[in-house]
Amino acid sequence: MLEDLLAEGRVLLADGATGTNMFALGLPAGHAPEDWNIAEPEKVRALYRGFVDAGSDIILTNSFAGTAFRPKLHDPQDRVVELNRAAATLAREVVAEVDRPIVVAGSVGPTGELFVPLGTMTFDDAVAGFTDQMRGLKECGADVAWIETMSAPEEVRAAATAAIAVGLPYVHTASFDTAGRTMMGLAPAGLADVCADLGEQPIAFGANCGVGASDLLLATLDMPTDTHVVVAKANCGIPQIRGDSVVYTGTPELMAEYARLAMDCGIRIIGGCCGTTPEHIRAMRAVLDQHERGPRPGLEEIVERLGPLIAPPPSADRISDHGERRGKRRRAAS
Numbered sequence: 001m002l003e004d005l006l007a008e009g010r011v012l013l014a015d016g017a018t019g020t021n022m023f024a025l026g027l028p029a030g031h032a033p034e035d036w037n038i039a040e041p042e043k044v045r046a047l048y049r050g051f052v053d054a055g056s057d058i059i060l061t062n063s064f065a066g067t068a069f070r071p072k073l074h075d076p077q078d079r080v081v082e083l084n085r086a087a088a089t090l091a092r093e094v095v096a097e098v099d100r101p102i103v104v105a106g107s108v109g110p111t112g113e114l115f116v117p118l119g120t121m122t123f124d125d126a127v128a129g130f131t132d133q134m135r136g137l138k139e140c141g142a143d144v145a146w147i148e149t150m151s152a153p154e155e156v157r158a159a160a161t162a163a164i165a166v167g168l169p170y171v172h173t174a175s176f177d178t179a180g181r182t183m184m185g186l187a188p189a190g191l192a193d194v195c196a197d198l199g200e201q202p203i204a205f206g207a208n209c210g211v212g213a214s215d216l217l218l219a220t221l222d223m224p225t226d227t228h229v230v231v232a233k234a235n236c237g238i239p240q241i242r243g244d245s246v247v248y249t250g251t252p253e254l255m256a257e258y259a260r261l262a263m264d265c266g267i268r269i270i271g272g273c274c275g276t277t278p279e280h281i282r283a284m285r286a287v288l289d290q291h292e293r294g295p296r297p298g299l300e301e302i303v304e305r306l307g308p309l310i311a312p313p314p315s316a317d318r319i320s321d322h323g324e325r326r327g328k329r330r331r332a333a334s
Contacts (some may be wrong), residue, residue: 001143002103002169002203004227005057011263014233014271015051016106016281020248022047022062024277032067037086044087048094050278052102055285058269059095060107060146060195062065063137067129069111069121079130084136091142100240105146105171106137108159113155123158130162138168147172148233149209149273151182153194164200170270173208176219180313188222206231210272211310212238213250213258215266217302218309222240225266232267234258236275238310248275252283257305259284264294 005012022033025043036044044062051059066084084106091104095309110131113121132147145163147170148207156172163170164309174182174191181187186194191205205228207219213234223230249256255272262270270288272280 001102002058002171005101005103006202006203006268011267012057012103012269013055013259013281013285013288014105014231015056015060015298016272016276017236017274018047018060018062018064020275021277031068032065032081032086033062034064034083034205037083039091041086041090042282044090045094048091049097052094052098054281056102056271058103058105058271059091060105060148061091061137061142062107063087064107064109064148065112066108066136067111067133069113069128069129070109076102078243080132081136082134082138085140088137088140088142088304102134103251104141105144105145106134106142106168108133108137108145108147108163110151115152119320126158127154127161127165130159131165134162134166134168138166140175142168144203145170150174151186152184153186153190156194157177157198160195160198160200160202161165164198167326169200169289170204171204172202173206175209176207176209177311179311180215180219184293186221191333197202202206204229204231204269206233206269208233208271209235211235212307214302214309215259216260217297217306217313218313220262220267221296221299225268225315229268230266231244231269231271232262232265233269233271233273234262235273236277236280239275250275250280252280254281254306255280256287259287260291261297261302261305263288264297265290266293266296279331 048059063084068080095102115121145168147159160170206218210216216234220232236248239248241248259270
């Protein structure tokens with residue numbers, strides 16, 4: 001279904017955050033969100049429904065940490081398939097309530113483990129864990145595996161291998177939160193090559209989460225938007241600690257401006273990550289319905305309209321791989 005919607009030629013709107021919105025719905029700190037697929041199904045439906053009502057074309061299931069590697073911290077490791085089946089079932093129920101096509105994307109996050117030789121996780125063990133998760137998602141109606149917030153190329157490949165094994169098309173996104181690279185050193189320009197030699201290619205790839213919308217869009221400027229479908233799913237501003245809560249600073253107006261710039265960058269799938277609520281998505285929907293793609297922005301314009309980079313790469317003003325200057329150093333006031 002995702003490929004069918006992309007074939008229409010329009011920019012697609014994904015959803016916003018899962019975790020931060022579930023905390024707003026009452027999820028206790030330290031509690032596994034995936035448990036709510038069984039314990040609090042109506043609250044999970046409410047999460048999905050909020051983004052559907054706001055205009056999302058793609059909603060992600062409540063299954064980000066749904067492998068046996070992550071849930072083992074909360075002791076449901078023997079419930080992996082059950083929890084993922086429930087996540088997809090609830091999403092399909094909400095999608096069935098509306099008379100328009102909406103993609104159910106099975107969210108697949110990182111294992112939380114380091115791969116050998118830095119850690120103990122082997123490629124085969126990761127594939128096996130991801131396969132259990134994706135089997136549950138596919139059995140109950142996920143249209144696509146949405147492999148997200150990745151850092152290590154081998155983990156992306158393991159998840160993609162699992163998706164291919166169960167017959168799910170897939171999308172993968174990485175978090176470029178360490179001076180323009182992922183924590184494990186992957187550069188945005190290298191993302192297109194991560195799964196290039198696998199039997200099935202991703203429908204799309206791109207960036208999500210990270211440290212801010214400016215940094216994320218800068219990363220996408222080194223991705224081949226002219227030949228591939230690229231995803232941008234940025235955090236809603238910057239997190240701040242206020243009392244016992246983490247609050248994201250992005251307003252609906254800021255996220256609307258981010259959506260406008262993302263379109264101009266050539267992004268085909270635009271959404272939000274941490275802190276992004278249905279209110280933000282509704283503002284982004286209005287932009288996607290009205291805005292016509294303009295000239296591709298450089299770094300200077302992105303920073304001017306969205307705010308400064310939080311973790312800039314050492315060469316943020318270099319010429320990109322596509323022969324376009326990302327931006328110029330700001331001139332000192334004379």
